[in-house]
Amino acid sequence: MSDQEVSRRHFLKVSAIAGGGVMFGFHLLADASPAQHLTDTVFSPNAYVSIDSKGLVTLMSPNPEIGQGVKTALPMILAEELDVPWDKVVIEMAPLDQSKFGAQVAGGSGAIRGRFMPIRNAGATARQMLITAAAQQWGVSESDCYAENAFVIHKPTGRKLGYGQLAAKAAVLPVPTSIVLKDPKDFKIIGTRVHNIDNHKIITGQPLYGIDTRRDGMLFAIVARSPAFGKTLKSFDDTETRKVNGVKNVVQAHNVVAVLATSTWAAKKGRDVLKVVWEDTGKLESSTDHIASFTELLNNKSDKPGRNDGDVDGALANKDYKIVEAVYEVPVLPHANMEPLNFFADVKGDKVELYGPTQVPGNLRGAVAKALNVPLENITLGMPRQGGGFGRKLQTDYGVEAALISQAAKVPVQLLWMREDDMQGDFYRPASMFKYRAALNPTTQEIAAWHFNGAVLAGGSAGKPDGFPAASIANYRADNHGLKTNIQTGPWRAPTSNSVAFADESFLDELAHDMKKDPVALRLELIEKAKSQPVGKGASYDPEKYKSVIDLVTAMSGWGKAKRPNVYQGFAAHFSFNTYVAHVAEVTKMKNGKLRVTKVYSAVNCGRVVNQSGAETQVEGAIIDGLGHALFSKVTFNKGAVEQTNFHTYKFLRMKDAPIEVVVKFVKSDDAPTGLGEPGLPPIAPAVGNAVFAATGIRYRKLPFEFDKV
Amino acid sequence: MATYKISVNDKLLTVDADPDTPMLWVLRDHLNLVGTKFGCGIAQCGACTIHFNGFAMRSCQLPVSAVKDSKITTIEGLSKDGTHPVQKAWSEIDVPQCGYCQSGQIMAASALLKQNPHPSDADIDLAMNNICRCGTHYRIRKAIHLAAEKGVTSK
Numbered sequence: 001m002s003d004q005e006v007s008r009r010h011f012l013k014v015s016a017i018a019g020g021g022v023m024f025g026f027h028l029l030a031d032a033s034p035a036q037h038l039t040d041t042v043f044s045p046n047a048y049v050s051i052d053s054k055g056l057v058t059l060m061s062p063n064p065e066i067g068q069g070v071k072t073a074l075p076m077i078l079a080e081e082l083d084v085p086w087d088k089v090v091i092e093m094a095p096l097d098q099s100k101f102g103a104q105v106a107g108g109s110g111a112i113r114g115r116f117m118p119i120r121n122a123g124a125t126a127r128q129m130l131i132t133a134a135a136q137q138w139g140v141s142e143s144d145c146y147a148e149n150a151f152v153i154h155k156p157t158g159r160k161l162g163y164g165q166l167a168a169k170a171a172v173l174p175v176p177t178s179i180v181l182k183d184p185k186d187f188k189i190i191g192t193r194v195h196n197i198d199n200h201k202i203i204t205g206q207p208l209y210g211i212d213t214r215r216d217g218m219l220f221a222i223v224a225r226s227p228a229f230g231k232t233l234k235s236f237d238d239t240e241t242r243k244v245n246g247v248k249n250v251v252q253a254h255n256v257v258a259v260l261a262t263s264t265w266a267a268k269k270g271r272d273v274l275k276v277v278w279e280d281t282g283k284l285e286s287s288t289d290h291i292a293s294f295t296e297l298l299n300n301k302s303d304k305p306g307r308n309d310g311d312v313d314g315a316l317a318n319k320d321y322k323i324v325e326a327v328y329e330v331p332v333l334p335h336a337n338m339e340p341l342n343f344f345a346d347v348k349g350d351k352v353e354l355y356g357p358t359q360v361p362g363n364l365r366g367a368v369a370k371a372l373n374v375p376l377e378n379i380t381l382g383m384p385r386q387g388g389g390f391g392r393k394l395q396t397d398y399g400v401e402a403a404l405i406s407q408a409a410k411v412p413v414q415l416l417w418m419r420e421d422d423m424q425g426d427f428y429r430p431a432s433m434f435k436y437r438a439a440l441n442p443t444t445q446e447i448a449a450w451h452f453n454g455a456v457l458a459g460g461s462a463g464k465p466d467g468f469p470a471a472s473i474a475n476y477r478a479d480n481h482g483l484k485t486n487i488q489t490g491p492w493r494a495p496t497s498n499s500v501a502f503a504d505e506s507f508l509d510e511l512a513h514d515m516k517k518d519p520v521a522l523r524l525e526l527i528e529k530a531k532s533q534p535v536g537k538g539a540s541y542d543p544e545k546y547k548s549v550i551d552l553v554t555a556m557s558g559w560g561k562a563k564r565p566n567v568y569q570g571f572a573a574h575f576s577f578n579t580y581v582a583h584v585a586e587v588t589k590m591k592n593g594k595l596r597v598t599k600v601y602s603a604v605n606c607g608r609v610v611n612q613s614g615a616e617t618q619v620e621g622a623i624i625d626g627l628g629h630a631l632f633s634k635v636t637f638n639k640g641a642v643e644q645t646n647f648h649t650y651k652f653l654r655m656k657d658a659p660i661e662v663v664v665k666f667v668k669s670d671d672a673p674t675g676l677g678e679p680g681l682p683p684i685a686p687a688v689g690n691a692v693f694a695a696t697g698i699r700y701r702k703l704p705f706e707f708d709k710v
Numbered sequence: 711m712a713t714y715k716i717s718v719n720d721k722l723l724t725v726d727a728d729p730d731t732p733m734l735w736v737l738r739d740h741l742n743l744v745g746t747k748f749g750c751g752i753a754q755c756g757a758c759t760i761h762f763n764g765f766a767m768r769s770c771q772l773p774v775s776a777v778k779d780s781k782i783t784t785i786e787g788l789s790k791d792g793t794h795p796v797q798k799a800w801s802e803i804d805v806p807q808c809g810y811c812q813s814g815q816i817m818a819a820s821a822l823l824k825q826n827p828h829p830s831d832a833d834i835d836l837a838m839n840n841i842c843r844c845g846t847h848y849r850i851r852k853a854i855h856l857a858a859e860k861g862v863t864s865k
Contacts, residue, residue: 067808067844195804202809203797203816205745205785212744245711245728263739265731338749338757338810338843387810388843419750613804621807624845647754647841656835658847
């Protein structure tokens with residue numbers, strides 16, 4: 001409710017600002033569709049909606065599109081409340097303007113859940129004004145009129161007027177102070193299967209991405225950057241570089257040297273012959289040191305536990321209990337977006353034009369303003385479709401780098417990172433290690449104590465102290481240790497969850513097997529306890545919703561039912577971004593003796609689903625993305641340098657290891673939508689590990705699994 | 711620097727470039743055909759896949775000097791307005807997420823179907839080794855089967 005009121009005030013405040021003209025400047029860059037319809041916009045009650053006199057409806061999609069589908073899903077919500085047919089609207093990517101569009105961010109699986117009510121309000125406001133305009137024109141009561149498929153209809157007489165015919169009249173009406181949203185049972189677009197609106201451009205190879213930006217006078221920039229964390233630029237010699245055909249300039253920007261040329265290849269060749277001297281200015285760290293330090297840290301509890309219910313030490317010392325211990329480990333991971341980092345920057349004096357992929361356009365503009373000492377209002381920023389995000393583009397370093405290079409060279413530049421630059425210059429998913437100790441009561445067949453002790457590179461939390469199975473175990477303690485490092489770390493799809501879900505859900509599986517209980521039955525027992533007799537301050541999860549996905553996935557997968565030859569199932573679940581996900585992974589022993597994940601069933605409770613197709617792809621993708629990383633992916637450091645410098649040594653999942661089938665179902669819900677870009681990923685690694693245990697009796701406690709190497 | 715006349719999408723084009731320039735960059739930077747994508751530069755990811763005399767090839771490893779009389783087809787020239795059965799299937803199955811690797815995937819899939827109009831799952835496993843971080847593999851497989859089916863019925 002409060003969401004709705006806040007957003008209404010927001011829209012009233014911004015209602016006087018017309019959308020069209022402001023967007024126009026970016027239009028040619030952002031989108032190849034015709035722009036003329038924006039020139040005669042007559043009705044634009046808020047920044048999201050504009051309707052011209054011919055009835056053409058243009059909807060602005062405000063958040064960065066990184067593959068999570070919001071460029072399709074957010075306008076679906078607008079179109080629903082505005083009541084226009086989906087195939088008749090034009091979708092535009094909004095430029096950065098947070099005074100009109102609110103927070104324009106791709107992160108935290110937040111776009112749909114944060115914008116669902118505000119965007120519904122924006123659409124409904126426009127619809128109501130069009131109804132008012134029609135009622136006034138006809139001299140009838142508004143309550144006798146309704147909107148449908150871009151027309152306002154007078155119910156008693158059947159008269160109708162199109163939105164285009166009403167646009168001019170609606171434009172001069174005051175923005176209503178109260179609006180009525182559609183009853184969800186009347187939804188015609190929300191909840192349906194709508195395809196990615198950029199599909200045609202993608203499959204025909206049209207310029208859509210930042211890397212495709214081409215501008216008059218633009219030079220391509222490739223950069224020489226530190227070969228290891230802990231090293232800083234000392235000096236460089238560009239004599240050979242300047243001899244390379246096509247190289248136009250060499251400039252320094254903070255700790256990097258940029259080669260500017262008329263083509264990417266020339267810039268790369270120039271960069272490769274640049275003689276750069278780097279000096280050691282910091283510690284040169286290695287992954288083996290990190291692992292040793294983790295092991296050391298986990299010998300002790302932390303000063304302040306993240307949660308401490310009952311008496312863990314007492315229970316673990318109880319001689320009647322069986323103690324089970326296990327250590328789990330996950331590696332550093334790069335983001336490795338398929339579109340390498342790039343940014344376009346044109347700095348002319350104190351005016352800056354930026355265009356490129358970012359999950360945080362507002363932060364990026366702010367960082368450029370600071371780095372260049374240019375007023376914020378002098379910087380424009382446009383957003384293309386983006387070739388992945390996964391958290392890497394929550395950082396602003398590469399955008400600032402492009403701006404500094406343009407400023408130094410005094411030309412428009414497109415900065416491009418080679419894959420090797422990306423592998424060494426990431427803000428990686430930190431490595432972590434988890435040590436568990438559990439006490440099992442042989443009499444009651446219960447988990448009497450659960451001690452989680454986690455260590456993670458950099459800072460932050462290694463675990464989720466209030467997540468499942470917290471609140472279901474009488475003696476429960478969660479400890480946390482950070483390990484200082486100069487290796488850059490940052491968010492990576494489903495931060496913390498992407499690591500700890502593997503450990504938590506695998507260890508639970510271990511305990512179930514140890515107690516000779518069905519792994520799903522054990523979880524249902526725990527959930528029942530969390531619901532009926534919650535321990536301590538309760539849990540971060542809703543036990544009922546947690547159970548909803550377990551029930552659905554076990555029904556879908558025939559869990560525990562008739563066994564099939566050579567097929568083994570593993571279960572895992574996790575709650576993140578307010579969404580509940582449970583997977584059953586099926587591992588098949590193939591004829592060649594190898595194991596393959598052949599099928600994955602997934603049940604999801606994410607509240608109301610906006611786009612059925614988009615929602616399914618997010619979960620399917622998260623499963624396959626998570627599976628690939630669980631099977632193959634890691635990076636390691638040797639004296640500050642990443643050892644996997646490109647995709648010949650950094651391994652990805654390929655088709656031959658992808659599941660043949662992925663079945664995703666959503667728990668039917670009328671609740672507000674919750675996050676969906678990330679929550680499908682965390683439980684896949686443990687579901688697969690648990691299935692492999694079922695198949696082989698071998699417990700894999702370290703990622704990546706690398707089954708082939710065993 | 712040398713001058714090359716090369717056949718791209720059934721057009722004979724003139725390019726001034728160093729002999730070692732990979733076709734990937736000739737297409738993107740010289741000819742402004744940016745549908746062919748850069749991903750790794752070492753023939754691992756397949757984002758730069760084109761057709762070279764009808765066969766799938768990673769254009770980051772093909773120097774312009776080696777093209778000679780060969781026919782190059784890029785995603786822009788695969789069909790008129792996205793009407794190739796593989797493109798239509800990609801759309802119908804709603805394959806793309808971020809979409810960046812998809813032009814390479816489509817070029818790999820269309821080359822596969824040319825050689826093998828009815829690939830089995832095992833054939834697809836072998837032929838489709840492009841990288842996709844979004845995890846669209848399951849839908850890619852479905853789309854290839856659909857394109858195989860439609861490709862036959864349309865004949």
